[in-house]
Amino acid sequence: MIGEIVDWFTSSANWQGADGVPTRVLQHLGYVLLALVLASVIAVPIGLYVGHTGRGGVLLVGSGNVIRALPTLGLVTFLFLLFTDSDVAAIIGLVVLAIPPILAGTYAGLQAVDRAVVDAAEGMGMRGGQRLWQIEVPIALPLVLGGVRNAVLQLVATAAVAAYVGLGGLGRYLLDGLAILDYGEVAAGAILTALLAIVLDIVLATIQRALVPRGVRLAEAGTKKEVEA
Amino acid sequence: MGIEFRGVTKKYPDGTVAVDDLNLTIEDGTITVFVGPSGCGKTTSLRMINRMVEPTSGTILLDGADVRDSDAALLRRGIGYVIQHAGLFPHRTVLSNVATVPLLSGWDKRKARERAAELLETVGLPAELGKRYPAQLSGGQQQRVGVARALAADSPVLLMDEPFSAVDPVVREGLQDELLRLQSQLGKTIVFVTHDIDEAVRLGDKVAVLRVGGRLAQYGTPADVLRHPVDDFVAGFVGKDRGYRGLSFLSAGDVLVEDVPTVRVGGAPGESADWRLAVNDEGEPRGWLPPSSTVDGELSESDLVAGGSLYQQGTPIRGALDAALSSPASLGVVVDADGKAIGVVTARQVLDVIENHPQGVTR
Ligand SMILES: Nc1ncnc2c1ncn2[C@@H]1O[C@H](COP(=O)(O)OP(=O)(O)OP(=O)(O)O)[C@@H](O)[C@H]1O
Numbered sequence: 347m348i349g350e351i352v353d354w355f356t357s358s359a360n361w362q363g364a365d366g367v368p369t370r371v372l373q374h375l376g377y378v379l380l381a382l383v384l385a386s387v388i389a390v391p392i393g394l395y396v397g398h399t400g401r402g403g404v405l406l407v408g409s410g411n412v413i414r415a416l417p418t419l420g421l422v423t424f425l426f427l428l429f430t431d432s433d434v435a436a437i438i439g440l441v442v443l444a445i446p447p448i449l450a451g452t453y454a455g456l457q458a459v460d461r462a463v464v465d466a467a468e469g470m471g472m473r474g475g476q477r478l479w480q481i482e483v484p485i486a487l488p489l490v491l492g493g494v495r496n497a498v499l500q501l502v503a504t505a506a507v508a509a510y511v512g513l514g515g516l517g518r519y520l521l522d523g524l525a526i527l528d529y530g531e532v533a534a535g536a537i538l539t540a541l542l543a544i545v546l547d548i549v550l551a552t553i554q555r556a557l558v559p560r561g562v563r564l565a566e567a568g569t570k571k572e573v574e575a
Numbered sequence: 576m577g578i579e580f581r582g583v584t585k586k587y588p589d590g591t592v593a594v595d596d597l598n599l600t601i602e603d604g605t606i607t608v609f610v611g612p613s614g615c616g617k618t619t620s621l622r623m624i625n626r627m628v629e630p631t632s633g634t635i636l637l638d639g640a641d642v643r644d645s646d647a648a649l650l651r652r653g654i655g656y657v658i659q660h661a662g663l664f665p666h667r668t669v670l671s672n673v674a675t676v677p678l679l680s681g682w683d684k685r686k687a688r689e690r691a692a693e694l695l696e697t698v699g700l701p702a703e704l705g706k707r708y709p710a711q712l713s714g715g716q717q718q719r720v721g722v723a724r725a726l727a728a729d730s731p732v733l734l735m736d737e738p739f740s741a742v743d744p745v746v747r748e749g750l751q752d753e754l755l756r757l758q759s760q761l762g763k764t765i766v767f768v769t770h771d772i773d774e775a776v777r778l779g780d781k782v783a784v785l786r787v788g789g790r791l792a793q794y795g796t797p798a799d800v801l802r803h804p805v806d807d808f809v810a811g812f813v814g815k816d817r818g819y820r821g822l823s824f825l826s827a828g829d830v831l832v833e834d835v836p837t838v839r840v841g842g843a844p845g846e847s848a849d850w851r852l853a854v855n856d857e858g859e860p861r862g863w864l865p866p867s868s869t870v871d872g873e874l875s876e877s878d879l880v881a882g883g884s885l886y887q888q889g890t891p892i893r894g895a896l897d898a899a900l901s902s903p904a905s906l907g908v909v910v911d912a913d914g915k916a917i918g919v920v921t922a923r924q925v926l927d928v929i930e931n932h933p934q935g936v937t938r
């Protein structure tokens with residue numbers, strides 16, 4: 347088994363052309379990023395609006411749970427039958443999948459901002475938009491980005507499975523390998539998918555560290571210490 | 576800028592009447608304290624001034640103008656507001672926290688930061704603290720930053736909601752002193768909320784005692800409220816030792832200051848059968864030398880018994896009584912404004928003065 351995997355990875359044919367690793371990785375990455383951007387464009391504004399105004403919180407949590415309960419593969423299949431285009435179906439399915447974690451992270455992030463801080467912002471004479479962008483968003487950032495990371499992990503995994511409606515990307519190795527019983531290829535697909543997920547998560551963690559304001563990190567460290575003590 | 580409540584009532588949507596027909600005039604340049612038990616509507620009353628809460632009925636006038644006639648955000652930028660637990664912005668440095676209102680009002684960055692640095696000094700914080708984040712400050716320091724941030728509005732009105740409640744009594748007393756010192760320089764109209772009657776009496780030119788249900792129980796000077804509570808509720812609220820606390824408002828003008836034998840630290844004391852007050856070269860009291868103590872050569876501070884509290888001449892008589900009661904020699908040390916010892920008083924003399932002024936002399 348290990349030998350087959352090593353053979354697969356060392357065979358130069360697997361690194362070239364339309365079915366080569368670089369192409370497949372880029373494809374996979376493309377689906378994930380496209381779905382992530384589309385989902386963020388939809389989920390972040392809604393999360394910000396609900397979190398900032400406090401209006402519609404119950405509805406938001408409820409619909410998030412409904413979406414989460416949808417079987418993604420079933421959804422993608424249904425969309426495929428609807429649109430008869432694997433790319434469109436898969437991307438829509440992935441977007442739907444990525445919305446709940448981003449929505450939840452954004453909403454929870456704003457909800458978690460200390461009442462006294464929001465109150466002070468208002469009492470100092472900030473208008474709604476100033477309070478949102480200058481105070482609430484920077485403080486909510488760790489949880490918002492946490493939601494994005496969750497979404498990315500799910501996207502990487504699901505984009506692989508969506509290969510069965512004809513999508514490209516790393517999922518192809520899994521399906522094509524299974525079809526010809528080439529277990530080296532199947533394992534390689536799984537390994538590459540996992541690696542991509544790990545690398546993306548590390549990249550996002552780095553971005554998160556760079557974006558979250560120092561004061562917020564210090565405050566978080568402080569509360570953690572208090573909890574431990 | 577005076578503030579006037581005219582028939583102000585606040586009923587929250589759930590039916591709670593937080594403030595009930597409040598009529599009150601807050602005079603320009605004074606500290607007015609709202610005091611009362613938890614839930615009596617102090618915060619609600621305060622927040623109606625800057626429109627953080629809108630009254631159900633009635634009017635609030637700020638310098639004669641209905642607050643509802645101004646844009647809420649602009650109104651708030653013109654009113655300093657210190658909220659309970661400071662509410663500092665965790666992601667901003669101390670300096671930018673303090674600069675919040677100037678920046679909102681469109682000052683340029685440099686000017687706003689200079690102003691903020693000045694204010695840190697005003698509230699007694701070292702300039703280096705400006706670079707820190709709120710999470711790196713002690714509770715007392717955070718409260719000071721909260722006060723500095725409110726002062727940055729440079730407004731004639733300052734609203735303070737239990738600004739010192741989260742710190743220990745010693746720090747709190749320091750912050751209170753500082754507020755009084757600041758007020759003597761700034762002369763703002765300050766509305767201060769607390770549930771601590773001692774703090775109310777200490778800080779207020781006027782005290783408004785509220786009872787649960789949001790009704791004004793009594794409004795007057797602290798001396799008035801302590802000495803003539805209008806009913807059992809106020810009497811109960813101001814507490815058992817209000818007689819002693821009332822001494823805070825009695826002048827000690829007639830107390831006879833007696834001479835006391837002194838010895839100089841660093842000098843040769845010789846022998847005596849009496850308590851002797853040790854002073855330094857500036858004439859400031861350092862402690863007491865007990866009767867018939869023997870000192871070889873020069874008198875040093877380690878030969879002394881620590882003194883009691885000091886009574887500064889011209890301040891209320893409560894301090895004189897305390898000085899006498901806390902002194903190891905039973906003699907309260909009286910100092911002048913520069914801290915030089917000028918003599919002593921006994922508790923008996925102080926009590927004589929109190930007994931001759933049953934109504935007291937209010938400040
Ligand atoms: N947003 C709100 N909705 C409903 N009821 C409220 C609201 N805010 C305050 N109340 C109620 O109004 C009453 C007065 O509240 P307020 O906060 O003014 O009291 P307080 O005197 O400041 O009390 P404390 O000393 O505990 O701060 C209380 O019974 C409180 O429960």
Ligand SMILES: [Mg+2]
Binds near residue numbers: 617618619
């Ligand atoms: Mg309150």
